[in-house]
Amino acid sequence: MHAWLRRLRHDLLKPALWVARDLREVGRAPTPADREALRQSLLDLRDERGAPVTAPVLWAALRASAPADLPPAALDRFERVLLAAVTAVEGPAAPAALTAVLRLEPAFDELAQLLEPLCRK
Numbered sequence: 001m002h003a004w005l006r007r008l009r010h011d012l013l014k015p016a017l018w019v020a021r022d023l024r025e026v027g028r029a030p031t032p033a034d035r036e037a038l039r040q041s042l043l044d045l046r047d048e049r050g051a052p053v054t055a056p057v058l059w060a061a062l063r064a065s066a067p068a069d070l071p072p073a074a075l076d077r078f079e080r081v082l083l084a085a086v087t088a089v090e091g092p093a094a095p096a097a098l099t100a101v102l103r104l105e106p107a108f109d110e111l112a113q114l115l116e117p118l119c120r121k
Helices: 003-026 032-043 055-062 071-088 094-102 104-117
Strands: none
Touching: 003 032, 003 055, 003 094, 003 104, 032 071, 055 071, 055 104, 071 094, 071 104, 094 104
16 A cells, blocks of 8 residues: 555544444444544544644645645545535534545545556556
């Protein structure tokens, strides 16, 4: 896996998807406490120096260092999914927040599929 993708997955996605997958596997409607856990998983992250950042701020830094061969449209699509997840976790509806956060996984997979051929060059 490309180093940039590993960093994106570890620094930005892992905290959110860990919480979201656990909630999905429980098989019950998310509670307000669950929504708070989802909110924190996107809005209480740490940058490479350990300073607190939100997912959009961290994404901006990651996007700036994205491989040049990644199409801007693919980065835009990922960004839209991320911003929709952030908006959802800031709202009152826990089920909508869970669904929005889980959409990050296929968005990441799309970036990975685009980068895979570039890694073989």
